Amino acid sequence: MWPRRLTRAVALVPLALLVTWDAPERWTPEPRQRHETAARPAAPRPAVVGRASWHADETAVREKPRYADAVSAVFVHHTGHPHDYDCREDVPGMLRAMQDDHTHGEGWDDLGYNFVVDRCGTIYEGRAGGVDRAVVGAHTKGFNTGSTGIAALGHFGAGEEIPRPMLEAIAAVAAWKLRPGADPKGRVRMVSTNDESRYPKGTPAELDVISGHRDGYETDCPGGALYEKLPWLREAAARLRSG
Numbered sequence: 001m002w003p004r005r006l007t008r009a010v011a012l013v014p015l016a017l018l019v020t021w022d023a024p025e026r027w028t029p030e031p032r033q034r035h036e037t038a039a040r041p042a043a044p045r046p047a048v049v050g051r052a053s054w055h056a057d058e059t060a061v062r063e064k065p066r067y068a069d070a071v072s073a074v075f076v077h078h079t080g081h082p083h084d085y086d087c088r089e090d091v092p093g094m095l096r097a098m099q100d101d102h103t104h105g106e107g108w109d110d111l112g113y114n115f116v117v118d119r120c121g122t123i124y125e126g127r128a129g130g131v132d133r134a135v136v137g138a139h140t141k142g143f144n145t146g147s148t149g150i151a152a153l154g155h156f157g158a159g160e161e162i163p164r165p166m167l168e169a170i171a172a173v174a175a176w177k178l179r180p181g182a183d184p185k186g187r188v189r190m191v192s193t194n195d196e197s198r199y200p201k202g203t204p205a206e207l208d209v210i211s212g213h214r215d216g217y218e219t220d221c222p223g224g225a226l227y228e229k230l231p232w233l234r235e236a237a238a239r240l241r242s243g
Contacts, residue, residue: 040180041176041177041180042175042176042178042179042180042181042182042241043172043175043176043237043240043241043243044176044240045131045132045176046123046169046172046173046176047123048115048123048124048125048131049122049123049124049125050125050131051125051128053092054091054092054095054096054124055092055096056095056096056099056111056128057096057099057100057103058128060099060100060103060104060110061103061109061110061128062103062108062109062110063109063110065110065127065128065129065130065133065135065136066129066135066136067129067133067134067135067136068134068136068145068146069134069146070134070146070179071134071146071147071148071177071178071179071182072146072147072178072179072182072188072190072209073143073146073147073148073178073188073190073207073209073210073211074147074148074149074150074173074174074177074178074184074209074210074211075139075140075143075147075148075149075150075211075212075213075215075216076150076152076170076210076211076212076213076222076226076227076230076233077113077139077149077150077151077152077212077213077221077222078151078152078153078154078155078156078221078222078223078226079098079113079116079151079152079153079154079155080154080155081094081153081154081155082154082155083119083154083155085118085119085153087118087119087120087122091118091122091124091153094153095111095116095124095126098111098113098116099111102138108138109138110127110128110138111126111127111128112126112127112137112138112139112149113126113127113137113139113149113150113151114126114127114131114135114137114139114148114149114150114177115131115148115149115150115151115173116150116151116153117150117151117152117153117166117169117170117173118153118166119153119154119163119165119166120163120165120166121163121165121166121168121169122169123169123172123173126149126151134146134148135148137149139151139213140197140213140216140217141194141196141197141216141217142192142193142194142196142197142198142199142201142216142217143190143192143193143197143205143207143216144193145193146190147190148173148174148177150170150173150174152166152170152222152226154166155223156222156223156224156225156226157220157223157224157225158223158224158225159224159225160223160225161225162225162226162229167229167232167233167236168236170233171232171233171236171237171240172237172240174210174233174237175236175237175238175240175241176240178209178237178241182209183209183238184209184210184233184234184235184237184238184241185209185234185235185238186208186209187206187207187208187209188206188207188208188209189204189205189206189207190204190205190207191203191204191205192204192205192216196217197216197217198215198216198217198218199216208230208234209234210230210233210234210237211230212226212227212230214227
């Protein structure tokens with residue numbers, strides 16, 4: 001399933017054995033909330049490496065992007081990769097391999113995550129559609145609309161150390177992408193769109209504004225260690241927005 005150009009870091013473990021991907025969901029547009037869409041972000045935009053820089057395969061994108069009115073929730077993920085990658089040399093190839101698996105292996109229309117963060121704190125644009133817009137991803141089954149998915153590149157099981165630059169980058173993306181008025185330390189009401197999530201389709205769910213993948217779907221993602229850091233991420237994002 002992996003392309004031949006796959007870097008040495010990920011060739012060790014097949015992706016299918018590391019993580020269960022979530023299929024994209026269909027979305028019916030809701031009335032646009034113009035006051036939210038037009039408002040300035042509550043935190044500065046961090047530096048984001050665009051798709052052209054990691055040579056995303058735009059010919060593999062099967063459908064046009066879909067958009068929500070705003071981002072009201074953030075779901076944190078891990079990708080399941082080994083940690084011994086070189087941030088400069090290996091990561092672009094790892095991203096291309098993920099995109100290839102999502103589009104050709106899973107048959108999806110593009111890479112599922114909206115953003116991917118490496119252990120050095122570099123933020124990469126994931127799914128196409130524009131980093132400044134509320135792109136509907138394929139990261140948390142049942143709750144893709146109105147949320148953004150941020151994936152930490154690695155495997156963060158219980159007891160594993162998470163690099164501080166990675167945590168700071170995740171917090172920066174969350175602070176920037178959340179709609180004006182959202183409280184990173186608060187809760188949000190979302191309605192499930194998929195029976196395969198933790199909540200049957202049509203069921204309201206009260207979730208943390210910054211949640212882990214496991215909060216919406218039966219999985220251990222983002223790993224025990226990263227899940228334990230969610231309170232820190234909420235505090236850090238709130239500080240960035242208040243500053």
